[in-house]
Amino acid sequence: MTPLLAINSLTLAFKNLFQHTPVLHGISLSIAKGEKVALVGESGSGKSVTARIILGLLQETATAEIGGEVWFEGRDINAMRKAERAALRGTDMSMIFQDPTSSLNPTYTIRSQFVEVLRRRTADLSRGDCDERMISLLEEVRIPDPLRVLEAYPFQLSGGMNQRVMIAMALANRPKLLLADEPGTALDVSVQAQTLSLMHHLVDNHQTAVLFISHNLGVMREFADRVYVIYRGRIVEYGSTGSLFAGPLHPYTQALMAAVPRITGSGLPDLPEISDTFLAPPVSHGGTL
């Protein structure tokens, strides 16, 4: 079975007149239909740019130099024309962001933004049909009073509410792939856990594949079927969540796990900045890249 998304030795560098800064050094990963995959790494490791390449946003930035292939349903996103990439966004792919409140436009109501999202899939959807769809979608994310929320502006809702709205929007057009870039990091822990379990439940119901980008190992362990560990623009270790957490083999993965805050206290263990093991091929726990 061909995977839904297959990234093949993807490279990315930002260039200007004076500098050429490589960011991704040929990463490969794949996601099957309905699979939940986590991409874990520290900030600056290349997680978020990967998501923006999959969405086809970075391809439009003049300073970004992208190599390799990104196969989505048998078509290479890197080789597509601009309009073809744009057609995928908001329909077959969608995204959830870090801070739900600042990801919604402060000067428009939830309704007008939501309608715009729905019309990405069905351009001529009538107002009545839109309302019906939005209300059922908001009920799906357990928003108690959907009509009031539709009339509201983002600043009138709590962070948790906005996050539910974001999830409802992200799943509104039944995308095949959902990119979740550190969702809810800006929220407090209990609200984050609540909305994440809601999202978990919904993507399972709709068979949506998820690429989950995070530095939070605890969340990953709950959520993902498989994990890729990214470090300095390279995948250093990957495998099923169970075996990777049971026996991390790469020193960076070990360090990452040791860095999880514990009540007894522990810091990031000392690691050499760069060593031979970092450049070695990724450690596999079985499965394909």
Added chain:
Amino acid sequence: MRPGSFLGQHILNSPLIRLLLQRLGISFIVLIGVSMLIFVIARVIPGDPARIALGPNAAPEQVASLRAAMHLDDPIVVQYGFFVLDVTRGDLGKSLYTNRPVTVDIVQFLPATLELVFAAGIIMVGLGLPLGILAARYHGRWPDNAVRIFALLTVSAPSFVWAVILMLLFAFYLPLFPIAGRISDIYEIDRVTGFMTIDTLIAGNLVAFQDAFSHLVLPAVALSLSGIGQAARLTRANMVETYEKPFIEMAQAYGFFPSRIARIYVFKPSLIPSLTIIGLDFAAMLGNAFLVEAVFAWPGLSRYGVAVILRKDLNAIMGTVLVIAITFLIVNILVDLLIAFLNPRIRYSTRVDA
């Protein structure tokens, strides 16, 4: 509970109404300050207004009696009291220059200036904002640079220079537009509003309207040019900043069309900070209009204001400045209300202190 007070309470609770009342209160205080300021300034300009009015050949007794009639010999506080009393009765005194009540002069000259300033304001907003949107949407690419050069050109030369250049180009070398005045002498138009373009339409004389309109084009464009550049630059700067916001990345990630993102999702949040400045620009045109009015022989209030200042015509100076100050305040209140209307954070706030 009285039923009548319920409605009143409801209206008072509307943030827009409360904002309006608050702004009106502040404007009233500003107006008192302005009246004091112009009153004092008019009194400290050297030269005796009574002597200037009567001319060098008048007898000292005549001058003395006019001084007494104008209360010029009373203490300045008493003079100010007389001034305020007259103003509240709608009496701005007689102009020594035109020998008519100042209110009559203002009613005659103000509409011409307002027509010019409104036309220039419409051009400023109608061209400046779209140019700013265009520059921000293609920022760093050639449309951005083209708008930048245009804005620099318009901002770097004052409007009277543009007035002369436009006059040379489009009235002299290329006689497309008339050179001076508001309308050709051949038309007799009944004065209703004082706005020539509106009066010709009320008269139903389309040919005269066309004539009045073509008279308006060059002065209005000359007056608006620096405003266009400023509005475009300001809109662009605010929009480029808004483009970095997460909610725009969200709009892009959901595949909204780039031109729609620019016109709707970036423009509206960016317009709010720009509006204050655009409102000020608009009001400042009332003053800038003077030189343009001078170049195009436009019979407006700014030209009148300068003429009376040069003749030390006290009543006319104070009347003119007062009217311009009031117009300024009204424009500012309108802009504040517009901002409150566009910004839901202000519209829906229970407290109005922004």
